[in-house]
């Protein structure tokens with residue numbers, strides 16, 4: 001049986017999961033693909049740390065160049081994460097004639113264009129299934145399963161930490177802080193959870209989904225990104241009463257010749273499939289012209305979950321190498337009908353808005369007067385019981401409004417002396 005040699009850089013959570021799967025499922029994989037995937041070298045900074053898989057120590061090295069310079073290695077698996085030195089390792093490995101498997105969304109979202117250009121130039125491939133949605137085979141599905149489709153929209157719950165926090169707030173009526181603590185207690189949030197809760201991790205994954213669906217690299221700076229730390233239990237509860245869930249969505253939407261790319265908390269109707277995606281689960285909802293609307297759902301992180309996706313990439317690449325193909329799967333092709341990225345100012349949506357106002361006659365009229373001045377029409381309004389002292393929450397749903405106009409209107413309303421707190425505005429997506 002032909003042997004494909006791989007070298008692993010990064011023997012941490014996912015790396016040791018990959019080794020475990022390749023060892024435990026060796027016979028199954030070989031019998032399915034008619035090849036042996038052989039781990040030739042393993043590199044990690046700290047080889048003394050305890051892992052849940054036993055490996056022959058002779059494979060170990062602390063120097064990544066031992067993997068990159070090994071002529072017998074066909075595929076380098078980068079699982080150290082971060083930008084540097086991962087970028088240098090991947091570039092060097094490609095220059096040395098190796099194909100790459102990585103789960104590094106932070107790196108690819110920033111330097112994907114450069115690294116993929118280098119790989120094409122050297123007739124090598126970069127596979128990255130584990131970088132979006134953990135074990136969910138979304139990348140293969142979009143690239144191969146949906147090859148003849150055009151996509152009008154992609155809506156992803158792609159950060160398990162944020163989804164756990166928002167689900168916890170919705171189910172137990174707790175505050176953001178309490179939900180975050182619970183996530184940390186359960187190992188679902190890092191000690192420093194910034195990248196997860198500020199939307200950056202979702203933006204990294206959205207950049208990769210946009211590349212897959214529209215063949216275009218968008219910079220992280222082009223993705224409007226807003227996190228979830230300002231979401232209060234009050235808003236989660238009001239949204240629930242109105243028939244909505246709040247989810248952190250990564251959205252790419254094509255309208256005419258424009259593409260919107262954004263990550264932000266979003267009200268979605270409880271009847272939508274994405275509304276029932278709870279806890280640490282991820283889901284990617286794809287609107288395609290031929291296959292229709294599809295939902296890909298499952299755990300978005302975890303050792304074996306992510307490692308399962310890495311192994312799937314290894315199998316694809318190994319089969320390509322065996323067949324002597326430069327590209328075992330299909331090219332990603334740019335959608336040239338997209339002429340520009342829509343700026344957030346020009347974006348239109350329905351909004352949920354909560355004002356905290358003094359309980360006095362005429363307040364509602366003052367607020368609606370300003371909204372009307374900016375062409376924003378109210379779909380529904382609910383004045384709640386007093387929550388504190390003389391304050392009442394006023395909850396509105398407004399019809400489609402331009403972001404720019406809404407910001408201007410709220411800027412004026414926030415300065416009224418009857419207003420106690422800055423208004424909260426959350427965008428809405430329909431089913």
Ligand SMILES: NC(=O)c1ccc[n+]([C@@H]2O[C@H](COP(=O)([O-])OP(=O)(O)OC[C@H]3O[C@@H](n4cnc5c(N)ncnc54)[C@H](OP(=O)(O)O)[C@@H]3O)[C@@H](O)[C@H]2O)c1
Pocket residue numbers: 009010011012013014015043044045046062064079080081082085103104105106130131134300301302303306
């Ligand atoms: N964990 C998941 O569920 C998951 C899911 C999907 C994708 N991913 C992605 O998978 C990648 C790996 O994540 P992970 O969770 O496995 O991380 P991890 O547990 O921190 O493992 C990374 C390993 O690489 C080692 N390392 C760091 N820099 C190195 C270097 N320069 N040379 C050699 N070894 C080095 C680390 O050693 P030290 O600990 O000593 O620094 C650590 O053992 C990341 O890109 C991540 O975003 C992870």
